[in-house]
Amino acid sequence: MPYPYPLVFSTLGSPGWSLERAAEQAVADGYAGLEVRILDGQVISPHLPAERRAAIRTLMKEHGLVIAGIGASTRFSSPDADDRAKHLADLRAYLALASDLEVPIVRTFGGGPSEGQTMEDVIDLVAASLTEAAPDAERHGVTICLETHDAFCRGQEVAGVLDQVDSPWVKAVWDVHHPFRMGESIEDTWSYIGSRLAHVHMKDALRRNDSSWELKLMGEGEVPCREILHLLAAKGYDGYICAEWEKAWHPEVEEPEIAIPQHAQVLRQWMAEDAAGNG
Numbered sequence: 001m002p003y004p005y006p007l008v009f010s011t012l013g014s015p016g017w018s019l020e021r022a023a024e025q026a027v028a029d030g031y032a033g034l035e036v037r038i039l040d041g042q043v044i045s046p047h048l049p050a051e052r053r054a055a056i057r058t059l060m061k062e063h064g065l066v067i068a069g070i071g072a073s074t075r076f077s078s079p080d081a082d083d084r085a086k087h088l089a090d091l092r093a094y095l096a097l098a099s100d101l102e103v104p105i106v107r108t109f110g111g112g113p114s115e116g117q118t119m120e121d122v123i124d125l126v127a128a129s130l131t132e133a134a135p136d137a138e139r140h141g142v143t144i145c146l147e148t149h150d151a152f153c154r155g156q157e158v159a160g161v162l163d164q165v166d167s168p169w170v171k172a173v174w175d176v177h178h179p180f181r182m183g184e185s186i187e188d189t190w191s192y193i194g195s196r197l198a199h200v201h202m203k204d205a206l207r208r209n210d211s212s213w214e215l216k217l218m219g220e221g222e223v224p225c226r227e228i229l230h231l232l233a234a235k236g237y238d239g240y241i242c243a244e245w246e247k248a249w250h251p252e253v254e255e256p257e258i259a260i261p262q263h264a265q266v267l268r269q270w271m272a273e274d275a276a277g278n279g
Helices: 019-029 050-063 081-100 119-140 155-162 177-181 186-196 225-235 256-275
Strands: 007-010 033-036 066-071 105-108 143-147 170-175 197-202 204-207 213-216 241-243
Touching (some): 007 019, 019 033, 019 256, 066 081, 105 170, 105 197, 119 143, 119 170, 143 197, 170 177, 177 186, 177 204, 197 225, 225 256, 241 256
Parallel strands (some): 007 241, 033 066, 143 170, 170 197, 197 241
Antiparallel strands (some): 204 213
C-alpha cells in the first residue's frame, strides 16, 4: 500500500452505532473501511447467520469500504487444555467468518499467566495453539494476528511466540500504546515484530500521576504516534493503520462523533506532512 497509509477505524470506538452508521461516518471522514470489534452493541460473534453476513457484504460494497480486520477475544494461555480447545474452536470459526466476509486478518490475544505458570510456559502454549490453527488460516486465506496486549504487551513476547510458529499465516498486530507503556522503544518493537507485522492499532494516551493511563485524542498524549508512522514508512510497512478509540471499555472518553473524525484528520495531516518532507 502506498504512503500515506489508508486509514480504518475500529468499531470499538462507536459501540452505540449500527454498522450502517459506522460506515456512513467512515465515508464522511475519508476512512478506507472499518475493523469490526463491536457489532450490534456486542463483541462480534463468530457465528453470524448467513443473512447477516450477506447484509454486511452488501453494506460495505455499497459504501466502497473494506473490513480490514475482525477483533476476536480468543486467547491461549490457560493451562487447561479444554479451555484452550474452546478458544481454538472459536478462532477457527472467526477465520471462516473472515473468509466469508472477505476480511484479511483476525486479531487474537495471547492471554496471561495463571498461578504457577511462567511467561515461558505461556509463550509455549500460545505458540502451540497458533501452530495448530495455522493450517485453517491458510485454508481460509485469512491471517491470524497476535496483538501486543495483555501479557504480550511488548513485541519481545509476541516475537517469542512467532519464532515458534513457522507459518506466513500467523503474524502480529502492533497496538502502539502497550509496548510504549511497558518501556519498549518503538525501534525495539519493530526489531521484534516488524518482519511479521500485518496490522497497526494507533492510539494515544497520557500517564497519570498514579502511573495509570488516560486515553487521549490523537496527538494530545505522549505515545509517539507520529514517530511510529514515520518509522513504519521508513521500514516499508504495507498494511492499514487502524484508529482504535476504546469507547466501549472507557465510556468516559469523548464521543465517537468527536474522536473518529479527529483521529482521521490528525493522522492524515501527519502523513501528508511527512510525505512532503515537512514532518
